Amino acid sequence: MADDDKTPPRRGLGGEKKPTINDVARLAGVSKKTVSRVINQSPFVKEETRENINRIIAEIGFSPDPQARGLAFRRSFLIGLVYDNPNPQYVVNMQLGMLDAMRGSGYELVVHPCNRGNPTFLADFRRFIERQKLSGVVLTPSVSEDDRVKTILDEVGCAYIRIASVPVDEPQHIIVSNDRQGGRAAARHLAELGHTRIGFISGPPSFRSSHERHGGFVEELKDRGLKLDEDNIIQGAYTFETGLSCGAELLKRSPRPTAIFAANDEMAAGVLHAIRRAGLTCPNDVSVVGFDDFQIASSVWPPLTTVRTPTREIGRMAAEKLIGFSEADEDETPAREAAPATSPALVVRDSTGPAPR
Template structure:
C-alpha cells in the first residue's frame, strides 16, 4: 500500500486499549488499525517527510490511542545501525566542547537518536584506527567532526568505506555542502581588526592559536584584512604563537607587553588566551583599556565574567552544533538539507576591554 492511500478516517475507539492489555502493541498493529502499510508507519516513526500530513496525523493518533512506542533497539537492528550519533573532538577548550554538545543534543531531541561523545588525539599514530574502531563498535549512524578533527582529509574516505554519515564543522568549506557547517572564522577576525583600527590603534598585536587548527590561520587572515581596511598593518614582530590556552595567552602577552614599543591593542584568537592577556597586563601594571585594548574570540561565559568584561567575537557554537546534528538526521530521513550557514556567522560584541589608544604625549 502506498503513501497516497487514505488511512481509515474513523478515530480508533478508546476500547482498543483493551486489546493490548495483556500484550505490547506492535508496528504491525498500528499499520492494521490505521489502514496503511508497515513501511508508512516506519516513515512516520522516523520523521520522514515522504508521508502526507493527514496520514501522519492518523498514524500518530492510533499510536497514542493504543500506547505504542517504538523500540530503539529494534529500530537499530532493522537498519543494522544503532540510533547513535557521535561527536568526535580534539579540542583544548572545555567550554567549546560543552557548548557543542548542548547544541548537538538540541538537534537530536525528539528524534530517537542519542549522542555519544568521543575525545581523541589527532596526533596519535593510531588515531585513524581508533576512530574507525569506535564507529564500528558503536555501530554509529553518523558522526559530527569538530575542529581540528574535521580538517583531517584522511577521515571522510574511512567513514564512507564503513557506511557512516558525517558532518564536518570547519572555518572554511572542505567538502560538499550537505557534509559541512562553515563557521567563516575570517569574518570574525576581520571584525576584530576593523574594531581596533577604527578605535585608532596603530600598534596592534595578535596571539594565534595552535598552528594545526585552520581556525587560527583564518582568524589571522581576517584580522589583517580588517586592519588593512583602515590602513593599519600587522607587524610580524607583534605576532606570538599561542595554543588556545590561558597559560599560552599569558606567556605571549608578557612577551609582547615587555617591549618598548608595546602594542596598544591585542587580538587573541580565543577567549581563554584573551583572559591570559588581561592577567599579564595586570601583572605588568598596564591598565585595560586605558593603555591596552584586548579583544578575544568565542564569547563564551568567561567573557562576561572577566573584568573588564571582554570585547570578543561571538561564535554561536551551540547553534552550530544544533545545525550539525539536524543536518545529519535529515540525511537519515531523506529530508531537504539546509545549507544556509548564516546563523553560524560570527559577530563582534563590544564591551569594556577595548577603547581608543592613549594619547601620545
C-alpha cells in the same frame, strides 16, 4: 462490534501474534523507517501520514521496542560528536546545541574525544564509528579538517557533518563558521579606536581557524593602511596558559602594543592577567579583543570585547542535518531546508578603548 461503528477490522495479523513494526508498515503502505519516524515524533513526516500510522498503531495494539527497532535498521539511534578541541567551553556549547536538536527525536548523543597527534588516531576513530553503528557523526575542528577522516566515514557508510572555518566538503556535509570575517571585525574595531601598534596571538597551526582569524585580521588592517608587525605575532595554543605567557612576551616589546588580539577568549583572559601582572590597566594602557564569546568573556574583568561565534547554534544545525539524513527515505521528502551558514559578530565590552596618546 456496534452497528454504528463503520471502521473495518484490520486483517492479516494472524491470531494472537504480537503485532510488529512490519505489520504497521504493511497496513499503512509505507516503509518501516517512516513508521519509526512517527514513533520518534520526527518533524519529517506529512501530517496525513502521521495520523494514519498512529491510527493503525492504536487499532492493532502495536507497542514499539526501541532495541528491536535499532536492530531492524542495523544501526543505533546514536549521533556522535568527535573533537580534539582544547577549549572545554567549545565542546560544552556544541553538545548543548546538538541536544537542543535531538530532544524528543529518539536519538542520543555519544561523545568521542581524540588526539590527532596520536599514532592510533585513525584506527581508534574507525573502531568508534563501527562499534557504535552511529546514525551520523559531527566533526569539529581540527578533526573536521582531516580528509582521512572523511574517507573512513565514506568507507563505513556513516553520515557526517564537518564544522570548519572554510568550505572543505560538499554543502550538505559542511557548516562554515566564517572565521575570516570575525578576524576582520576585530581589526576593524581596533583600527577605528585609533590603534596602530597591535599584537596578535594565534591559535595552533593545526587548526584552520588559526589561519583564517589571522588572515582576516591582517587583510582588514591592510585595507585600512595598517600593517601587523611580524615581531608582534606570537603563536599560542588556544589555552589560558599560552595567553598568559604570550601576553607577557608582547608587553615586553618596545614600543609596547597598545592593543592585543587573541584568537580565542581563553587566551584573551590570559592576556588580561598578564596586563595586571605587569602593573598596567586594561583598556587604558592596553586594549584586548578575544574570539568566541564563551562564558569566560563576560566573567573576567574587565568584561571582554570579543567576536561572537554561535557555537551552540552550529551544534543544533549540525544535529538537525544528520537527523534529516537519517530520516529521509523514499516515502517522504524532508520538510526543512539545509541550515544556513553562520556569521561571527563583534561584541563590544569594557576591554577595548581608544589608543593611548
